[in-house]
Structure formats: structure tokens, C-alpha cells
Amino acid sequence: MFLQTLITGLSxxxxxxLMAVGYSLVFSVLNFSNFAHGAVIMLGAYVGLALxxxxxxxxxxxxxxxxAGAGIIAVLNERLAYSSLRxxxxxxxxxxxxxxGCSVFLENMVYATIGSRFYAFPEFFGRQVISLWGSSVSLxxxxxxxFSLLAIWGLHLFVGRTRTGIAIRAGVSDMTMCSLMGVDLDRLIAVVFLLAGGFAGVAGVFLGIKYLVYPTMGWVTNKAYIAAVIGGLGSLPGALAGGLILGVVETFVSTYVSSVLRDVFSFTLLVAFLVMRPEGLFGRGGEEKV
Amino acid sequence: MDYILSIVILGGINMVAVLGLSIFTGFTGLFSLGHAAFVAVGAYTSAILTYYYFVNYYLALAAGAAAAGAVSLIIGAPTLRAKLRSDYFAIAVLGFGEALRVLLENLDITNGARGLPGIDSFTTLPIVAACLAGGVFVAKNFLRSRWGVACIAIREDPVAAETAGVRLFRTRLLSLVVSAVYCGLSGGLLAHFLSFIQPQMFTLVQSTQLLAAVIAGGMGSISGPLVASFVFIALPEALRVAQMWRLVAYGLLLVLIMVFRPQGLLGYSELSSLFRRGTGGKEERRS
Known part of the structure; x- marks a missing residue:
């Protein structure tokens, strides 16, 4: 039972x-909370569902x-709604x-055109379970x-080792300087949104398989924002750690305490972190840049 | 006639909440997508008081407003500290909205997701009008006071405001509490007008509607958001067919305003200035 809960929590x-990484990536470069991330996740799930x-x-x-679909949607989103502001x-x-506004628009556009019906993915794994030390764990x-771990590890390598990755890290520390050094900011930001959208697509498909696909499924991203704050806003290892911690704690609360209080508990955790350690686990300090 | 009257009353109730959010977003420059939660706190507090404990209606309204203010203090104190970016507050208030809805749906005293039916309908047009007029009066004076000027200074430039001696944390927190009190009052009026409330009425959709009114009406203006919020309430009632597309339009409106006309309808000016000088709304703000 314990192990089973732990694995469910980890998944x-x-x-x-995955969701928090995309959000954090955009946050670290553009310095604002991209609340449209949930809508991109939802659209990614619909794309996957259609395929x-x-x-x-x-x-x-x-x-x-x-x-690919969610990545393109995220890039378009940036071009149409953020680039002129930026x-x-x-x-x-x-x-x-x-x-x-984007989030509300996209969500209700889906609601008005595709409808509020709940869709299920075809069963890829057919509820297979594997036994692990006497407890059954879903495949x-x-x-x-x-897969989430591998994807985030891949992103880590990409940001750390490639030329584009170096440009992204330079953009994080100083956008203007980065542009003076000859980096094409528009292209850099497009790459960042493509990556964030790609992660959103994966998250959307997994969410859709695990639960269902419906217009307001993107609201789960609230949890990703909380995870990002726990890990430290704008930090990639922080997003990973924050997400895992939040998932495990939530699953334990809903298994051993009460499934109703789960969301209340995550919110309490957020407030506790803000009081005790506002910069998060891996944060660079939560101060507003001047 | 009753139908039109009820739209006018609903519009007025909504305007009280928009007035609050306008102080917080329009004048202090902070983002909130959870003010519907404060409306919910006010609505439930006052409704429970009159429904179970037969408290006087006006006392219940005041208690609802005070409860919303107190709750906002609890959320604001850890999240609005001067050192933290405003994103922290935005995320915390989103999480709070969700947590509050879960609580309301599962408590006995709120009758869960079914909602509280049969609240006495005390709210009438004169009461709403009086609340609104009082609200505008208080808001105007608040914004002219030292605290209000400090709020505006923070919106323009937090760092410069701080160097000039404005205490960021206290001023932001005060602005939040004032705005939450307005929202709580609006909730109390709403509960005693519809005589039925349920947790579903206070979701992100409501918060979006409040925010859309403030943005479309114009930041840094009191009359602009009031006009916009009334249009937002009255127009969908008139165009019942478009119900489903209403939120699509709100979302699009927010983006279009931000991209093309961030000052909104009456940004940084008031309706009255249009008549006085005939050039109102022209003052472009440096950005």
C-alpha cells in the first residue's frame, strides 16, 4: 500500500x-507568470486525443x-498576445x-466549438500492472x-550543453545584454515557447490518459504554479523537485487523511512555503528585478 | 419591469465588487484572479448569519465585508511582502480560490455543493444604490488620502515609491483589504438578492468578469470600470443567445485591450473629465 501510494504520487x-518546467522556463526568460500555460496543456491533450x-x-x-501541436500553439500564443507587449x-x-485573457479565450473557444463532453483516450496499456515487492503498480x-524524468533530463542537457541553451541562460540573466551580444531575441523566445509548449503537450497527453480530456482540464496547472513556487520560481531543478514533492504529499494526504482536503492542503503548503522559505527550494531569491 | 429592475440591481451589486478590484488592480497595479473568492466569503458569511442566526441584515452585511477583509489579510500577509514579486500573490490567490471552493462544497454549514436556498431577500434597489454611492465616495477619498497616493506611486514604480518613503508591504496589504471589503459587501448584497448561493457561483469565471470590467473600463479610473461592468452585466442579459460566447469574448477582449489599448476605455481619467475638458482619456501613460 505504501509503495503503491508512493508510485502513484511520483507519477x-x-x-x-512537466507542467511546472514549461511554466518556469517562460517565467525565467520573460519574467511574468504565463497563466495561459494551462490552456496550452488542454489543447495539447485535444491534439493527442484527435490523433x-x-x-x-x-x-x-x-x-x-x-x-508539436502544443509547441506551435504556444509559439503562436506568444506572437499574437505577448510579443507586442514585450x-x-x-x-x-x-x-x-x-x-x-488567452487562457479564458482558448478554454471557452474549445467549450463553445468542441463542447463540454468528457473524452477518454483509448487504453494504451489496458490497465496493466506490474508487481513490485508484493504491491501492484500500474504500468x-x-x-x-x-518519461517525465527523461524529458526533464533532456531539457537540462539541452539548456546546459547546446548553443541555443547557452543563449537561453544568457537571456535569463540579462535580456538586453544578450541581445547586444548578437542573439536574436525573437527567435530565442520562440524556442523557449516551443519547448514550454512541447512539455505542455506531453503533460496534456498523460493527464488525458490518466483522467479524461475536457475543456477545463487545464485548471490543474494551478498545482504546477504551486509546485514552481515550492521549488523556486524560474528554476528548472526546482520545478522538478517541487512537482514531485507536491504530487507525493497530495497522494499521501488523499490516501491516508482525506481526499476532500487534498486541495486545501496543497494551498496550505504553498502558504507555509511563502512564510518560511519564499525563495523556494532552489530559488534565486524572489525579489523583483529592478 | 421587474426583469429590468433585477438587471439594474445585479449590475449595481457587481459594480460594488468591481470598485474594489479597481482599487487593487487599477490603482495599485497588482494582479488578482481570485477576487470572486472574497465575494464568496462575504456572501456565505452574511447569508449564514441571517439564515441560521437571524442576525439583522445590515449587521450581517457588515460582518460579511469584515470577514472578507480578514480573510484577505490572511492571504496577503505572507504573499504581499515587499521582497516578493507580485506573481506570488497571483498564484496564491488562484490556489486560495480553489481551496475555498472545496471547503464550501464540503462543509455542513454551507450545505455543500447544493448551496444555501431560501435566504431572505432583503436587498433592494435603494440599498444597492446607497452602498454603491457610499462605496464611490469612500474610494474617491481613499485614493486622495496619503494611502491612496502611495498605492498609485507603487503602481507607477515600486522602487521609486519605496525610496520616497512608501512602505510597500503595508500599502499593498491595505489596498488588498480595502478591495476585499468591497467584494465582501457585494457578496452579502448578492446573497440577499438572489436568495440562493452555491459554491459554483464564485469561480474563476466570476473573477475573470470582474477583472475584464476593470481592464476594459480602464486602469486608474473609477468611473470607467463601473460603466464597463454595467455593460458586461446588461449586455449578455439582452443577448441571451450569445451566452456561450460571452467568455470567449471576455478573453479576447482582455488580450486585445492589452495589445492595442492598455489604458482601456477611460484609462487614468474619469468620466467627468470628458465633460469638463473634452479631452479626457487622452493622457497617454509612459510605460
Whole structure:
């Protein structure tokens, strides 16, 4: 029972991490909370769903398609809703409002055109379980967890080793300087949104397989924001750790205490972190940049 | 006539909440997508008081407003500290909205997700009008006071404001509490007008509507958001068919305003200035 709960928690935590990584990436470069991230995750899930049910693709292709689809949506989102604000150096309040507008718009667009029906993915794993030290663990949970870890590790390598990755890290510390050094900011930001969108696509497909696909499924991203704060806003290892911690703690609370109080508990955890350690586990300090 | 009257009353109740959010977002420059939660606190507190304990209506309204203020203090104290970016507050208040809804759906005293039916309908047009007029009066004077000027200074430039001696944390917190009190009052009025409340009424959708009114009406203006919020309440009632597309339009509106006209309808000016000088709304703000 304990191990089973732990694995379930880790798999949910893995999905939270995927969402939090995308959010953190955008936050660290553009310095604002991209509240449209949840809507991109939702659209990624719908893209995956369409590929799986209409074209009967396998899980690998569904993931690939959803990564590409959500990535493109995220880039378009930036081009249409943020880029002009970014160019005239609008306060981050404006960017946040614009992001929230995107989120509300996309969510209700889906609601109005596709409808509020709940869709289920075809069963890729057929509820298979594997036994591990006497407790049965779902293959989906383990798979999602391992895949999330691999994806985040890949991102870590990309940001650390490639030229584009170096440009991203330079952009994080100083955007203007980075542009003076000859980095094409528009392209850099497009790459960042493509990456964030790609992670959102993976998260959307996993969420859709684990639960269901519906217009407001993106609201789960609230948990990813909380995870990002716990780990430290704008830090990638922080997003991973925060997501895993939140997922595990939530699952234990809902198994051993009360499933109703789960969301209340995550909120309490957030407030506790803000009081005791506002910079998060791996944060660079939560101060507003001047 | 009753139908039109009820739209006018609903519009007025909504305007009280928008007034509060306008102080917080429009004048202090902080982002909140959880003010519907403060409306919920006010609505439930006052409704429970009159429903179970037969407390006087006006006392219950005051208690609802005070409860919303107190709750906002609890959220604001850890999240609005001067050292923290405003994103922390935005995330915390989103989480709070969710947590509050879960609580309301599972407590006995709130009758869970089914909601509280049969609250006495005390709210009438004169009461709403009086609350609104009082609210505008208080808001105007608040914004002219030292505290209000400090709020505006923080919106323009937090660092410069701090160097000039404005205490960031206290001023932001005060602005939040004032705005939450407005929202709580609006909730109390709402509960005693509809005579039915349920947790579903206070979701992100409501928060979005409040924010859209403040943004569309114009930041840094009192009359602009009031006009916008009334239009937002009255227009969908008139165009019942478009119900489903209403939120699509709100979302699009927020983005379009931010991209093309961030000052909104009457940004940084008031309706009255339009008549006085005929050039109102032209003052572009440096950004």
C-alpha cells in the first residue's frame, strides 16, 4: 500500500513537474507568470486525443504529434498576445492579464466549438500492472514518471550543453545584454515557447490518459504554479523537485487523511512555503528585478 | 419591469465588487484572479448569519465585508511582502480560490455543493444604490488620502515609491483589504438578492468578469470600470443567445485591450473629465 501510494504520487508529481518546467522556463526568460500555460496543456491533450481516436496512432506518435501541436500553439500564443507587449516593455501586469485573457479565450473557444463532453483516450496499456515487492503498480504510472524524468533530463542537457541553451541562460540573466551580444531575441523566445509548449503537450497527453480530456482540464496547472513556487520560481531543478514533492504529499494526504482536503492542503503548503522559505527550494531569491 | 429592475440591481451589486478590484488592480497595479473568492466569503458569511442566526441584515452585511477583509489579510500577509514579486500573490490567490471552493462544497454549514436556498431577500434597489454611492465616495477619498497616493506611486514604480518613503508591504496589504471589503459587501448584497448561493457561483469565471470590467473600463479610473461592468452585466442579459460566447469574448477582449489599448476605455481619467475638458482619456501613460 505504501509503495503503491508512493508510485502513484511520483507519477502525478511527474506530470506536475512537466507542467511546472514549461511554466518556469517562460517565467525565467520573460519574467511574468504565463497563466495561459494551462490552456496550452488542454489543447495539447485535444491534439493527442484527435490523433489517437481519428487516426488510430500509437502512443509514441500521439506524444510526438501533441508535442508539436502544443509547441506551435504556444509559439503562436506568444506572437499574437505577448510579443507586442514585450517589445514596448509593458509592465508584467499587462503580460499577466493578456495571458489570462488567452487562457479564458482558448478554454471557452474549445467549450463553445468542441463542447463540454468528457473524452477518454483509448487504453494504451489496458490497465496493466506490474508487481513490485508484493504491491501492484500500474504500468501507466511508472511509465509516466520515467518519461517525465527523461524529458526533464533532456531539457537540462539541452539548456546546459547546446548553443541555443547557452543563449537561453544568457537571456535569463540579462535580456538586453544578450541581445547586444548578437542573439536574436525573437527567435530565442520562440524556442523557449516551443519547448514550454512541447512539455505542455506531453503533460496534456498523460493527464488525458490518466483522467479524461475536457475543456477545463487545464485548471490543474494551478498545482504546477504551486509546485514552481515550492521549488523556486524560474528554476528548472526546482520545478522538478517541487512537482514531485507536491504530487507525493497530495497522494499521501488523499490516501491516508482525506481526499476532500487534498486541495486545501496543497494551498496550505504553498502558504507555509511563502512564510518560511519564499525563495523556494532552489530559488534565486524572489525579489523583483529592478 | 421587474426583469429590468433585477438587471439594474445585479449590475449595481457587481459594480460594488468591481470598485474594489479597481482599487487593487487599477490603482495599485497588482494582479488578482481570485477576487470572486472574497465575494464568496462575504456572501456565505452574511447569508449564514441571517439564515441560521437571524442576525439583522445590515449587521450581517457588515460582518460579511469584515470577514472578507480578514480573510484577505490572511492571504496577503505572507504573499504581499515587499521582497516578493507580485506573481506570488497571483498564484496564491488562484490556489486560495480553489481551496475555498472545496471547503464550501464540503462543509455542513454551507450545505455543500447544493448551496444555501431560501435566504431572505432583503436587498433592494435603494440599498444597492446607497452602498454603491457610499462605496464611490469612500474610494474617491481613499485614493486622495496619503494611502491612496502611495498605492498609485507603487503602481507607477515600486522602487521609486519605496525610496520616497512608501512602505510597500503595508500599502499593498491595505489596498488588498480595502478591495476585499468591497467584494465582501457585494457578496452579502448578492446573497440577499438572489436568495440562493452555491459554491459554483464564485469561480474563476466570476473573477475573470470582474477583472475584464476593470481592464476594459480602464486602469486608474473609477468611473470607467463601473460603466464597463454595467455593460458586461446588461449586455449578455439582452443577448441571451450569445451566452456561450460571452467568455470567449471576455478573453479576447482582455488580450486585445492589452495589445492595442492598455489604458482601456477611460484609462487614468474619469468620466467627468470628458465633460469638463473634452479631452479626457487622452493622457497617454509612459510605460
Amino acid at each position: 502525478i508529481g511527474g506530470i506536475y513537474s 489517437a481516436t481519428k487516426l488510430n496512432l500509437g502512443l509514441g506518435l500521439v506524444l510526438a504529434g501533441s508535442v 517589445r514596448r516593455k509593458a509592465p508584467s501586469l499587462y503580460l499577466m492579464i493578456s495571458a489570462m 501507466l504510472d511508472t511509465g509516466a514518471f520515467v
